[in-house]
Amino acid sequence: MRVISNTAIALDGRIATAQYDHVALGTPLDRAYMSVLRARSDAVLVGGRTFRNWPLPLVPDAAALQLLEEHNFPDGEAPPIEGRRWFNAIVTRTGELPMHGRFWSDPRVMPLVYSPGTLLVPGAVPGVSEPAAIAADLARRGVQQLLLECGGNLLSQWLAAGLVDDVYFTLCPLVLGGTGAPSLVDGPGFSWASAPRLELRHAHHVGNELFCRYSVRRS
Ligand SMILES: NC(=O)c1ccc[n+]([C@@H]2O[C@H](COP(=O)([O-])OP(=O)(O)OC[C@H]3O[C@@H](n4cnc5c(N)ncnc54)[C@H](OP(=O)(O)O)[C@@H]3O)[C@@H](O)[C@H]2O)c1
Incomplete structure (x- = not known):
């Protein structure tokens, strides 16, 4: 199973303000990509915190795909989405998840909730919350590519586990600052020797944004 991540980042690497609120850093083109x-x-x-900020289906939007096609957006090709369904996985310790809303009833969404304990929610997978165990569970369900749309806390865990193949990010033309504000990769940090090294695969400049894809080097 391939694992890719995608994040909108400010020029200083922050992905939200120090209040950990939900903000759309990118343009409509970024969200379409x-x-x-x-x-x-x-x-x-x-992760649970990101989901609480945006408890909506994590599925492609047909109008967005059309918009990119019309703009001849670089790397904008997508496979057909009609009739497809996506596993939408939430990783949580607290289990504090908003249960109202269309996430839980959207026919395109197959919810999965990974947690160290047992939760009484649709799609609960008790006792599974570490990246390797989640990856194994998703692979068993037939997932060939997993997209991480989490914050830096979880992304650091997946990188530390050596499970991330590609890091996509959109560099957005603003700075957020704020000591403790979430960034692309948070957590305890890496030693210099263990820090993942990456190779640039593409960098597309569209308007004031830079759309980048880096692959994690395997040594
Ligand atoms: N700019 C962007 O593209 C982008 C993308 C994603 C997120 N964000 C923003 O970034 C901020 C959130 O960052 P974050 O790093 O806290 O993101 P997150 O994706 O919510 O990950 C953290 C959450 O994951 C759960 N978690 C982490 N490790 C776990 C483990 N080992 N076992 C079980 N659960 C675990 C916890 O959920 P519980 O609290 O439920 O226990 C924790 O609060 C928010 O402001 C969000 O809106 C921005």
């Missing part, structure tokens, strides 16, 4: 990566994937994963 997110639909391309979703369409190429079988599952999308976020």
